[in-house]
Every structure is written in C-alpha cells, then in structure tokens.
Amino acid sequence: MENIEQKNEMTAQQSLNIISEMINDSRRTILQSSAKHFMLWGSLLIFVSLVVYWLWQSSGSPVWNVVWFVMPALGFPIVRILDRKDSDIPQSKVNMNIGLIWLTYCIFAVCISVIAMLWVPMNLTLVLVVIFGFAQCVSGFILKNWTIIVSGFILGIGGAVAASLLFGAEQLLIFTIGGIMLVVTGLIIKSQYK
C-alpha cells in the first residue's frame, strides 16, 4: 500500500476509495491470520482422530478415546504461540465471532464427552458431529462463503447419518473428514482474502 501522508485536497470519490481500501486491507490481514487457526485445529483433528482410530482398531478397546483430550491440551498452547506472533493484528467482529463459535463448540465437546464417558452413555459421535457441522455452517454464514456453509450442512447431516450407521472405531473417520473440512476452510479463507 502506498504511503498515506497528510493531504487535505480530496474529492468525494477519493475519500470513498480510501475508506474501502483501508477496510478491505484490514479485513484481509485479520482473516488471513484467522485462517491459520482453522488449519491448525483441522490438522490436529485429522491427526488425533487417526491416532485414536489406529489405537482402537489395534487394541479393540474404546478406552483410547481418552487421547481426544490431548487435542485441547496441545491446541490451545499452540494457538497462544501463533497469536503472540500476530500480536499487533486486531480483533474484528468477524474473527471474534468465529473464535467464540469454535470455543463454544470446544467447551460443549469436552463437557458432553466427559458426561458420556463417565455417566450417561450416548452416541457421542452423532452429537459431536451435528454441533460440529452447525459451527462450520454458522462460520460460513459469517464469512459469507457458500462452500463453507454447504460443507457444514453436509458434515452435520451426513455425519449424523453416518454416525448412526457406523459402529466402533469406524465412526472416528467422520472426524477425520471434519478435520479435512477445517483445513480446506482455512485454505478457502486464505485464498479468498489473498
């Protein structure tokens, strides 16, 4: 961007151009930074789901689902490190709302998982995949991106059907697909706001 120094002679059109250029540049910088979060959590989801799948398949025991708790334990410190690097990038309403949606998802996922593991057995994959799809869908609406909206619908509804038809470790592969969708969402944001 060209240097903007003090000029008082501007036409109305020049002023509007400055406003739209500044808003678009700022939005691009902020969303480029939030794309990293999608790619990080997506990669972690792919990795952890495949590790749990492999451990469950090879041992035959669902107890390995406990490894899921590694995800927030690993993810949040990495997010902190990433955010420290981008500490001068401000929060906009868009990335703040997206962050809140996924933080809420994370809290729901951890609480429901603990309840399902300790007290009330349930089809945990079905519950988690529906709210995952919902969160993805709402993120798409906020970003005004139809690919993300549709992928959220497909993951939520298709995932619920798959979670009812699949059993055992195979259900975990739904989360691998969810992880791929998060990485793709990050890549879409990166290319959309290049």
Added chain:
Amino acid sequence: MLPKLDPLLHSELRLAVMSILAGVEDADFTYLKKQTGATSGNLSVQIDKLSAAGYITVDKGFKGKVPCTTCKITPAGLDAFEKYVNALKEYISANK
C-alpha cells in the same frame, strides 16, 4: 444544499485511521502504521488530533515489556464517520 464535510475526517491519513478503527475492536500503533504506510511522526500527530476531538481513545500501556499504544474508536467517532460517509455519498450522487 450539500452537507459540509467534517474537516477533521477529510484528510487522507486521519480518514484511513478512522476507516481501520471502524472495523475492529481496537488497534495498536504498529498495526495502524503498517496498514496506512505512514511515518511514525505523522501518524502520531494525526492520532493526537483525532483523540483531542473525542473521535478515538488512546491507551498507552505495555505488551509484556514492550510499550504499546492502543487506539479505539469512540461512539462519537463512529457517528462522525457514518455522517461523513453519508455526506460523501450525497456529493457523489449530486455530481452524477
């Protein structure tokens, strides 16, 4: 009759700063400098003018051990910015 344009906003750098601040919660000096490409001295002077008019608040603190100046648009600043944009639209449509 066309509305008068706010002279405080009708300057490139101040308008650029206000446009950035209108879309974020707050922004630090480094970010504003990077986005506008202005010099530190000039940006500082214009930020002071916007702050004196009550359009933005300036908070001087620390991020860890590094000094950090954070700017935030005020409701009065947002209102003035909206009025300025609406006035610009009137100017443009009057010239068509």
